[in-house]
Amino acid sequence: MPADLGAFLQGVFDQVHLWASQSPFWSALFTLGWGIVKVVLVLGFIIVNVLVLVWLERKFSGRVQSRLGPMRVGRPHGWAQTIADMIKLLGKEDIVPRAADKALFVIAPVVIFTATMLVYVVVPMGPRAIVSDLNIGVLYLAAAASFTVISVLMAGWGSSSKWSLLGALRGAAMLVSYEVPMVLAVMGVVLLSGTLSTNAIVKSQSGLWYILVQPIGFLVFLAALFAELNRVPFDLAEAESELVSGFNIEYSGLRFAFFFLAEYANLLALSAIAVTLYFGGWQGPFLPPFVWFMLKTYGFIILVMWIRWTLPRVRVDQLLEFGWKVLLPAALVNLAVTGVYVLLT
Amino acid sequence: MTSGPPDLRLTGGERMHNLTSLLTGFWSFICGLWVTLVNTVRPPVTFQYPEKYYVPLEGFRGYPALVVDPETGETKCNGCQACARACPLGVIHIETAQREDKKRYPVEWRLEFGRCMVCNLCVEACPFGALTMSPEYEFAEYRPEDLVYTLGNLKLPPEGFEVRRLDGSTVRTGLAGGGRG
C-alpha cells in the first residue's frame, strides 16, 4: 500500500504541476501553494511529535526512577498530559517586564521556533520525502543551527534582568563554542560520503552505517548535541546559571510555551540529523522508509534521554574547557584520519 | 579584579586533559548508564493513590481515638484528666459527670486535632487503656472548626481498621484493643 500511495500522490502532484505550468500566474501560485503545504506538513509533524516527546520524556524518566510518570490526564498512562499543560500555559497572563526591550522580548521566542523549523528543511524522511533536497544540505544545517544563539541573546537582553542576561551570555558562549566541534565531526561524514546533500549521505550508507567507521566523530557529535540542545549535562543556560533560572525566566504563558516547544522540536530535529548522518536515515529492509526513520529517530531520542537522566551537570568553565580542549582536538584528529583514509582509497 | 592576582586554586578541570583520564571518565559514564538501565527494568515502587488505598502498618499514629467496650458501647474513659495533663499542647478537654453507681464518665470529650502533634503521650498516660491511636490518615476538612473532634467521632468504629504487619500480613485492629502505647 505505501508504495502505491507514494506513486499515487506523485501522480496527483505531476498532474497539478502540468496544469499549472500553462501560465506563469498559475505556475507561481502552484509553487506558493506547494510551499505552504510543505510548511503545514512540517508544522504538523513537529507539533504532533513534540506533544509525544514531552510525554515520552516524563514517562521515560518515571521508568528510570522507579515511578509511574503521568497517569491521570488521558486514562491510559496520561497521554493527554502535554495537551493539558499547553492549554494551561496558554491561559496564563502575558507579562512583559516594564523595562524590557519590547521588540526583542516579543520576537525572541518566534526566532527560536523558526530556527528550529529551519533544520527540518533538510531532514530526509524517505527517498523523496524531504522538504528541499539542497545539495549544500550540511552547510545549510550548520548555518541554521547557529540561529538559536541569536534568539538566546535576544531573550536575555530583552528581559532587562541582570541574571537573565548573564544566563543568556553563558548559554550563547556554550552554543557557539560547541558548534565548531559539531561541524568538524560532521565533516568526517561528508568526507566519507563525498557530498553535502543529506539525502545523498543517507543513500551512501546503504552498505555501512557511518557510526561504525566514525566512532570518535560520533562521540564528539553526541557531546556537541547535548550542548546544542541545552540538556543535562550541559544545561547551564536554563538551569543553574547565576543561581536563577536562566535566559527565559521572565517569560510566561504562550511565550514560554514557545521556548518549551522549541526545545523539544530542536531535540527531534537534531536527533533526526544524527540518525541521518550516522545511522543510515531511512534505510532498512522490509519496513517502509518513513517507519525506519521514525524508529531510528526515537531510538536515538531515548538514548539522549537516557544520558540526560544519568549524568550530573557540568560547571560552566569546565564545559567551555571541555569543548575547546577536548572536543575540538578530537574532531580535528578524526577529520585528519578520515581524510587520510579517503585519500588512500 | 582589585584584590590582587586571581586565585588559581585547582578546580578539577585540569584533570580532563590527558588521554587516560579521558578514558576513565568515559568509563565512569558507562557505569552510570548501566545502573540507570538496570533500574529501568525494575518495577515502579509507587502506586496510584487514591484509587489504591495505602494500608498503614500496625501501630501507625493517625489520631488519638477512644476505645469502646464491645458489649456496652461505652468508652473506658472515666475522666481522670491524665491524658489532658500529659498533653504538651493542651488540646484535650474533658468534662465529666457521675452516674447513678458513682462511676464517673465523660460527658464532653474534645480534641482540637488541628493542633495535635500525635506524639502518643496521652495514650501512654491513660491508666485504663481508654485511648489508642487510630491508623486513619485522611483528615482533610474544609473548615478548621471541623477539626475539633468530639466524643461521637472519637470513638473507634466497631469494625476496626485494616493494617499491615511487617511480614506482609494484614490484620484487623482497633476493635476493642488499644491501651498502652
Added chain:
Amino acid sequence: MTITPEFRPAPGDLEEHEFLVNMGPQHPSTHGVLRVILRVDGERLVDAIPDIGFLHRCFEKVAEGWTYQQVVPLTDRLDYVSAMTNELAYVMAVEKLAGIEVPERAQWLRVLVAELQRIASHLVWFGTFALDLGATTPFLYAIREREHILDLFEALCGARLTYSYMRIGGVRGDLPPGFVGKTREFLKLMPSRLREYENLFMKNRIFENRTKGIGRVTAEEAVAYGASGPTLRGSGVDWDLRRDEPYAAYDRFEFGVPVGQSGDVYDRAVCRFKEMYESLKIIEQVLDGLPEGDVRAKVPRVLKPPAGDVYTRVESPRGEVGVYLVSDGGPKPYRVKWRAPSFAHLRLLPVMAKGHMVADIVAIIGSIDIILGEVDR
C-alpha cells in the same frame, strides 16, 4: 564588610567591581529557608554571609514551659531528618542529671534506631546533593531505599518522621513482630544498592570535577570553628563520638570511621557516603547480639531531677549534637540549650567559599548537609 541592622551591607562598603547576589530564602538548593548573601567580584566569590532565623520556632523557650517528658516530641522537630539522634541526646541528658539507669536492651535498641536513622539521613543528603549538582535520578533512588527504613520505623513507633520513640529511662516499646526479619532483608539489599549509587554518581567524572578541590577546609580551621561529624572528618581529623566517647552501648560494636584527607567537598561527601556502609555493619551486630530484658526503666510519673546542669553529646548524622540541660529541681527544665552542628558549620561557609566561583556555592552548601531546623531551632 559591615552589616546594617536591616541586614544589608553598609553603603559604600563594596569595592568598585563587586556586587551582591542574594541567594534568597526561597531557593531550590539551600535545603531549607536559608539566605546567603554572596559578595561577588566578577566570577569569584569574595564573601558568603549566611542569614538565618527564618525557621526559628522558640524551641528552647517552649521547652522551659513543658515537663521533661513532654519535651521529647519537641526535640524531634529540630533536626527533622534525623529525629532519633535528637531525642537520644535529650533523654541522655535528663537521665544523666536524674541518675536514671537505662536497661541494656533499651541501650541496644537505641543504637539500632540511631544507626537506621543515620542511613536514612545520609540517603536524604545523598539525594539532595545529587539533585543540586544536576542529577535528578539518584534522589529518587535514595528515597526509594529510605522507604524501607521508614517502614521499619512506622511499624516500630507509628510515625515516619517525628518518632517520639525515646523515653526517659529507655524507649517507648519493643520491636514489633517481623521487624528483625525485615531489617535483615534491608541489610542484604542495601550494600548492592549503595554500590549502584557509587557507580551512578559518586564515581562519576563530572561529579569529581565539580567537587574535588572545592571548599577546602584545613584541619586546624575545622577544629577552630567547631566542626564535627563528616565535616570535621573530611579534613582529616579522626574524631567520632561513637568511638571516642561511647554512649548507649556503642562501645560493644566494631565499626570503622571514614576519614578524608584534603577537606574538600569531595572528601566530605565520600566520608558521609562510606558511613552508610559502617552503619549497616553496626545494625547487623546489634541484631545478632540483642539482649533480652526491659525496654524502659521505672521512672516516676512526674520527674524532678535534682538541681544542677549537665552537657551530653551524641554523634548525629550531621555532627555533634549537644544538649546543655539546667535543672532547678522542678518538674520542668530550667534551661535547655541545644548545640546544633549545622550552626557551627554554617559559620565555615565563608571560609569554604572564598575564591571559588558562584556556581560552586551550591556544592559547598550541599556538602555541609545543613538542616535549618536545627540551625534556627
